[in-house]
Amino acid sequence: FKEVAFESLFTKIKFLEGLQVTYVCFGECHGAAITTQGRAVIWGSNIYSQRGKLHVSQNKPNLLQLPGYSKAQIIDCGPTYTLIGTDDNAVVFCGTRFSMDTKALTQMTSMFTSEVIARPKVILGLYATNEQIDKGQLLVLNSLQAVGHNLMITVDTFLRINS
Template sequence: MEDERHNIEVALVDKELMHIVFGFLRFTDLASISAVCRASEVTRVLIRGRVLSIGTVGHAGLGYCLLDPAPMQWRMISALASETIVHIATTPEKYDRHHTLAVTHSGAVYAFGDYADGKLGLGHTTGISYTPQIVSALLSEKIIKTIGSNDSVKPFIVDLWCGRAVTLLLDSEGTLYSFGVSSSLGRADSRSGRPLPLQFPAGVKIKSAAMGYNHGLAITTQGEVYSWGSGVHGRLGHGDEQDANAPRLISALASAKATQVACGPEHSLVLTEDNTLYTFGRVLKGQLGYVEGAVESVPWVVEDVAGLGVISAISAAAGQSAVLFESGRVMGLGCGELKKENWLVPAQLVAGEDSVFLVC
């Protein structure tokens, strides 16, 4: 693991603020990396089932209590060292009450960070958990299933996402659960400390999702896109600014066959199987290709990325959007790399010429 650690390289483009505007990860054994997630002052990398983190001293998202102001370096989260982690997720950047969740290959879920709003699922609403704790409520809710004649354990949770005050969990049967405190829970009640299903129409199965600060997007197995939460500035894509307590089908994308979704604080991205990129919401820094202050409440096509190649990943954050192509090229919209300019048309990032992960 020590050799692997030295091969990790993340571009910190705004070192004074300890903020990663765009992160690019390179690793000699690319097959070993399965996930990257970051908050404003912490980055975590999942390598061969082990989680490494780097960040500001004392930050709750490190996964360990580090008070010594030593130079930043990659450290393994020792509390998870005996587990094989398959998924990790963290709160969107620029939010000071971070929380992180991780799922093991056996289906157990660990959480750490800020307890606020009950979003860790650990039964507390105040304080901080600096080290990962197993979410026992998920065990009692039978989120882990025992199947087969040999009593082998199958992970019931297959993916997860973190919003500002909400955690989403996707199970192997296509059911999306949420817990925390927010209108983005995706159901009538706005507070729940235990996982409950979102209120999708009967028969709808989910294959992927994304969370912003106060809104969420989900892709069904049929490629339809649903949105819910705060509708301010048109971030839900329904042509209005109405909130949606329950998931609502984005009619403009009903036949688009979505493959990926991403959420920034006030805007959304949708990628379809025909390689078309849609975006909608509020323009803070030009991240939709519009002038600052503009609002687009229905999905529109980002024509400037058409013809540039096959898109393999999309990402969104505060004031910025980014696209990773199969060629390894990265194009950005919104904040410049050093926050000195805003891009109203996609600009290639110099650091992103041979990238394998996109972290925005």
């Protein structure tokens, strides 16, 4: 064995200096962070539009403009997309979505289709009905995880007890 000099694997992300960051995640080609103000900051490759804009510099981060007045609470980087969970229980997606067409097997065509979502788009909204809220039955988006080209969501449900 050849002994090599120690080299730190940690790299300071200079463009995040000055931002109060609460969470950071990394995908294969891009990274993302959430600030204390609920803003999503994304950097790296944009080949699949995973940064939520069509034209951005690979060398500079961009702030993602979320739909409405939503604030980012959860973020994860998939291989070709970015997922954002918001304070109002929405799941926001930007990037390229791949899916499989089961009819393609019999038609001898491509099994895979793709859709580019270049601007942040709400793909799921979680809510309790008025009847459930009146009963104290509530829910909160707990976590999002990009698993390849799949999405895993954890939702907390709870019953508010009035004393």
